[in-house]
Amino acid sequence: MLAFSQPAYVLHSRAYRESSALVDFLTPQGRLRAVLRGARGKAGTLARPFVPLEAEFRGRGELKNVGRLEAAGIPNLLGGEALFSGLYLNELLIRLLPAEAPYxxxxxxxxxxxQALAQGRPLEPLLRGFEWRLLDELGYGFALDTDRHGRPIVASARYRLQVDAGLEPVEQLQPGLFQGVELLAMAQADWRVPxxxxxxxxxxxxxLAPHLGGRPLVSRELFMTFKEPPRD
Known part of the structure; x- marks a missing residue:
C-alpha cells in the first residue's frame, strides 16, 4: 500500500461510520480526502481546522486512510470574525480546488x-489577498492594471468585469462598475484609497461566482447571522 507524509491542515471533518471521521485535508500536493480511524481518540483532537499537522496518508484511490497524524506547529487560535473568515477560506478551498492537484x-x-488572522490583523485585506491568489493559481486570474485589450487602466475611467476575459472599459453608467482609481489601488494593494x-x-x-456553481457559501451565511444584532 502506498504511504506518504505531508504537512497538512484540516479543511472539514464529519463523522463517518461508528468511530471514524471523513476529513478533507489541504496539503502541498492538493486537497485530499481521507478516513481517520479512532477519531474520538488522540488523533481526533488534532483533526481540527487551523492546526498545522504532519499527516501520513495511505492508499492509491481517491479516498485515502490516515496512518499517522501529529501536530507540526502552534495552533492558529481564531475567534469571532477571524474564525468565520477562516471557515470561509476553508470552504473556498473545498469548493474550488480540484482533488489531488498540487498547489x-x-x-x-x-x-x-x-497566522495573520490569529494575530488580529485587519480581515478584509487578508481575505481579498487570499481570494486573488487562489483565483490566479487556479488560472482564473486577470490583470488589474491593464484592460482586456492590454491597454493601461485609466484612473478616471470606469470598467466592468468580464469573467472570462478581464476588465472592459465602459463609457455609460451601469450598475456594478469599477473606477479605474480603485482598480489601480487593488493592483498595488493600497487600501488607503477611498x-x-x-x-x-x-x-x-x-x-468567484461562476466557479462556485451558483450555490451559496455556508460560511458567508453563518457570518451574516453572526453579525446580525439580537432581536427583542
Missing amino acids: PEVFEHYGLTL GALAAAKRLMRQA
Missing part, C-alpha cells in the same frame, strides 16, 4: 493567512 503556493499562502477595499470585495465576488 504548493496556495498551501503556503493559506498558512500565512491563518472605496478600494469595498470595490475589491465586489470584484472578488463577481470573479
